[in-house]
Amino acid sequence: MTRQLLTIFLVLVTLSSTMGKTEKQAAVKKEKRVPQTLSRGWGDQLIWAQTYEEALFWARSQNKPLMVIFHLDDCPHSQSLKKAFAEDKEIQKLADEDFILLNLVYETTDKHLSPDGQYVPRILFVDPSMTVRADITGRYSNRMYAYEPSDLKLMLSNMQRAKKFLKTEL
Structure with a gap:
């Protein structure tokens, strides 16, 4: 028993x-964790290019401006801008309809994408003619292409400006 x-x-x-x-x-x-998408949290419903070269090709072939976002995953400034960018419906809609998008957590070899130095977060626009729009800047003189969450209206305005190409002959 x-x-x-x-x-x-x-x-x-x-x-x-x-x-x-x-x-x-x-x-x-x-x-x-959910597998990382190319959006890296900047807008999961948006279509993102994987590389700078691919983004340039898409911009030229679709005749759309390229928006390049440089950021770091562990940077608090990048994180706060990413959150604001992803939550702003107007920016997300404009980005989806009118831009080729690329976000990078590393620097490219193209020195035109760091006209005033390498820092994050940094957002630059590139025409389909592959001209970097150095004329479209943020509000800071020491970091000309930096944006903060409070600068979303300026970013939206700059996105509208980027839609008007410098060179129309392609």
Whole structure:
């Protein structure tokens, strides 16, 4: 009799420990992060280019301006601008309809994309003629292409300006 009770006890202990592991594995699976998209949180519903070269090709072939966003994942300024950018419906709509989009967490070899230095967050516009729009700047004289969440109206205005190309012959 004691042998049967001992066997039943061992079976129950084994089952409970197995169930505990399954529950823990399910909890770990729920905690896993969603795979990173090319948007990196700047607008998951938008279409983003993967590389600068691809973005230039799309801009030229679709005759749309390119918006290049330089940022870092661990930069608090980049994070706050990203959140404001992603939540602004008007900017998201304009970006979706009228721009080729690229966000980079690294610098490119094109020095035209860092006319006043390499810092983040930095947003530059490029014509379909592949002309970097150095004339479209933010409000800061020491970081000419930087924006803050409070600068979204200026960014929207600059996006409208970027739609008017410098060179129309393509």
